[in-house]
Amino acid sequence: MGLLTIWFKHVSGFILQVVQTALSETQDPEDISVTVKAFMTADLPNELIELLEKIVLDSSVFSDHRNLQNLLILTAIKADRTRVMEYINRLDNYDAPDIANIAINNQLYEEAFAIFKKFDVNTSAIQVLIDNVNNLDRAYEFAERCNEPAVWSQLAKAQLQQGLVKEAIDSFIKADDPSAYMDVVETAHKTESWEDLVRYLQMARKKARESYIESELIYAYARTNRLADLEEFISGPNHADIQKIGDRCFDDGMYEAAKLLYNNVSNFARLAITLVHLKEFQGAVDGARKANSTRTWKEVCFACVDSEEFRLAQMCGLHIVVHADELEDLINYYQDRGYFEELINLLEAALGLERAHMGMFTELAILYSKYKPAKMREHLELFWSRVNIPKVLRAAEQAHLWAELVFLYDKYEEYDNAVIAMMNHPSEAWREGHFKDIITKVRNF
Ligand SMILES: *[C@@H]1O[C@H](CO)[C@@H](O)[C@H](O)[C@H]1NC(C)=O
Ligand SMILES: *[C@@H]1O[C@H](CO)[C@@H](O)[C@H](O)[C@H]1NC(C)=O
Ligand SMILES: *[C@@H]1O[C@H](CO)[C@@H](O)[C@H](O)[C@H]1NC(C)=O
Numbered sequence: 001m002g003l004l005t006i007w008f009k010h011v012s013g014f015i016l017q018v019v020q021t022a023l024s025e026t027q028d029p030e031d032i033s034v035t036v037k038a039f040m041t042a043d044l045p046n047e048l049i050e051l052l053e054k055i056v057l058d059s060s061v062f063s064d065h066r067n068l069q070n071l072l073i074l075t076a077i078k079a080d081r082t083r084v085m086e087y088i089n090r091l092d093n094y095d096a097p098d099i100a101n102i103a104i105n106n107q108l109y110e111e112a113f114a115i116f117k118k119f120d121v122n123t124s125a126i127q128v129l130i131d132n133v134n135n136l137d138r139a140y141e142f143a144e145r146c147n148e149p150a151v152w153s154q155l156a157k158a159q160l161q162q163g164l165v166k167e168a169i170d171s172f173i174k175a176d177d178p179s180a181y182m183d184v185v186e187t188a189h190k191t192e193s194w195e196d197l198v199r200y201l202q203m204a205r206k207k208a209r210e211s212y213i214e215s216e217l218i219y220a221y222a223r224t225n226r227l228a229d230l231e232e233f234i235s236g237p238n239h240a241d242i243q244k245i246g247d248r249c250f251d252d253g254m255y256e257a258a259k260l261l262y263n264n265v266s267n268f269a270r271l272a273i274t275l276v277h278l279k280e281f282q283g284a285v286d287g288a289r290k291a292n293s294t295r296t297w298k299e300v301c302f303a304c305v306d307s308e309e310f311r312l313a314q315m316c317g318l319h320i321v322v323h324a325d326e327l328e329d330l331i332n333y334y335q336d337r338g339y340f341e342e343l344i345n346l347l348e349a350a351l352g353l354e355r356a357h358m359g360m361f362t363e364l365a366i367l368y369s370k371y372k373p374a375k376m377r378e379h380l381e382l383f384w385s386r387v388n389i390p391k392v393l394r395a396a397e398q399a400h401l402w403a404e405l406v407f408l409y410d411k412y413e414e415y416d417n418a419v420i421a422m423m424n425h426p427s428e429a430w431r432e433g434h435f436k437d438i439i440t441k442v443r444n445f
Contacts, residue, residue, distance in 0.1 A: 027061055036071065045079030057090060069094040077106050084111045088118065097121065100128075109133050122146040123154055130158040143171070153177045160184060165193040169200045178204030178213065185216050194223035214240035222249045222257035230257060234264050243267060250274060269296040276303035281312045288316060294323055302333055310342045317346045322355040331363055340371045351383075361386040369399040376404050384411045402428040410434075415442040 026032065032055065039048040052072040055062050062068055069091045076083040084103070088111055096119040103112040109132040116125035126146075129139040136158060143155045156171030157180060165188050172184065181204050188197040201217040204210075214233075218240050221230035234242060246261030250270065255277045262271040272287030273296070281304050288300040301316035320326050334343035347364040350356060361383045368376040369392070376396070380387070389412045396405045402425035409418035415438050422435055 029062070029065075032062060032068070036068070045075050048075050049080060049083070064093045066093050066095065070099065073099050074102065077102060077108065081106075081108060084108055085114060088114050097124070100124065104128065104132060117142075122148050122151045126151050126154050130154065136162065136164070140167075143174075147174075149175045149177065151175075153179075156180070157183075160187055163187065163191065165191050166196045169193070169196045172200060173203050176203065176207065178207045181208075181210070181213055181216075185212075188220075192223075194220050198224055198226070209239060211239040211241055214238050215242075215245050218242070218245045218261070219248060222254045227256055227260065231260050234261065246270065253277075269293055272296050272300050273303075276300055279307065281307065281309045285312050285315050288319075294320060294326060298326065298329070301330070305333060305337065305339065305342075310339070310345075313342070314346045314349060318350055318353065321347065321350045321360055322353060322357065324357055324359045327359050327363060331367075340367065343367065344372060358386055358388055362388040362391055365392045366395040369395040369401055369404075373399060373401055376401055377407070380404060380407055384408070406434070410438060413441075415439075 035051070036048065039051060049072065052068060052075065054060075056065070056068050056072050057063070069087075073084060073087045073091070073094055076087055088099075096115050100112040100115040103109075103115065109128055113125055113128040113133065116122070116128060122142075126139050126142050129135055129142060136155070139155050139158065143151045152171045152175035156168045156175055156177065159165075159168035159171055160180065160183060165184075169184065169188075172178070172180065178200075181201075184200055185197065188194070188200070197220045198217070201213055201220055204213045205217055218230055218233060221227070221233065222245075234240065242261050242265050246258050246265065246267065247270070249255075249261060250258040250273075255274050258274045259271065259278065262268075262274055268287045268290035272284045272291055275281070275284035275287055276299070281300075284300045284303070288296045297316045297319040301313050301320060304310070304313035304316060317330060320330050331343060334340070334346070344364065344367050347360055347367065350360055351364070361379075365376065365379055365383075365387050368379055380392070384407070389408055393405065393408050393412070396402075396408060402421060406418050406421050409415070409421060418438050419435070419442055422431075422438070
């Protein structure tokens, strides 16, 4: 402690009286300034407070002096916090934002709030309630009293951060503020607050015609099953990414919504698959026709098979079997599920197609050999030139269709094998005339 301070403390009571009396009379700011500086230098805050109260609170010519008001409050913050609130309320000419921030730094939150409120800096006031007092209920009451958009926005952001989605959205709507739309959407997704999200996005869309907002609004309509709203929305001019939202609805199993969306963007391939999920098979087949892609035909076909809609499955299948490299897949799909009859019907219907190919004739022959041996002979007689003979030979042998085996060896000009087969299986394959005929051919080789 400096010598001056010690001396000051010693005599301060006496001096103060003298000084106060003297100062209450003075009109000269210089007198005040010198005196205050002396008290500050001497580090006598309580005495300084008493002195300043005399000057500032009791009406004197210096009552409104900004620096003195600041000094009184700041000294109280340092030396006697209980007095701060009173000064804040009684004085009017201090540097409010600076003093408030110093109050916050000294944990005098209610005092800071009081300053901001008094000077109508409502956004700063509510920020104190949110950040420092940590009381969203009070913040809400305050926002309601101000009813100022910026204040609602701040409250909304705080509520959102706390996961109070409904409350946050109410506040954002009162603020008419769409700016935090990404955060709102993300949080509302986590909490599945779809109804609230619709309300929010309807507000947001009026303010900002963003693709993101409109896309999310469509998705939220789907989530709330508001399909009429969804339909109306997409049939009007909009900036939504309808394809993307359609995919999302599809992935989330919202097929009715996906149907509307794929329809709008004429994505018939996706529409067809969507209709399969909705068990609208006729529509799915129509969609596949418009999509005109083998992949879609296959997806719809297999779905129809799963649902045992064989008539429709066949309509799709006819577009598949003409592709030689797709045939095996299709056959396996039917066969693995035991639908041999339906598969045979499909291939029979396909033989007449312009694009019928060897694979189809061959596979049908093999199927006959396994499941309908009675039809094998006629098929071979009509189409032996269009089948892959070695493959069908193996099938006939496996199925013990000896007469058909002989027939095929003959056509394949393997006469010795034909003869051997005939002799090995005389009861089924022996025919006198035929035997003689073939034997002649064997000799000629
Ligand atoms: C702040 O809120 C008060 C009500 O508490 C209101 O009278 C005042 O107009 C608001 N200030 C501004 C700048 O909107
Ligand atoms: C898709 O939506 C647009 C508006 O964005 C509309 O003009 C169009 O008619 C719709 N198309 C279909 C097939 O619904
Ligand atoms: C279907 O697609 C093929 C090519 O894969 C094309 O040649 C044909 O014209 C298309 N048909 C229709 C009706 O669009």
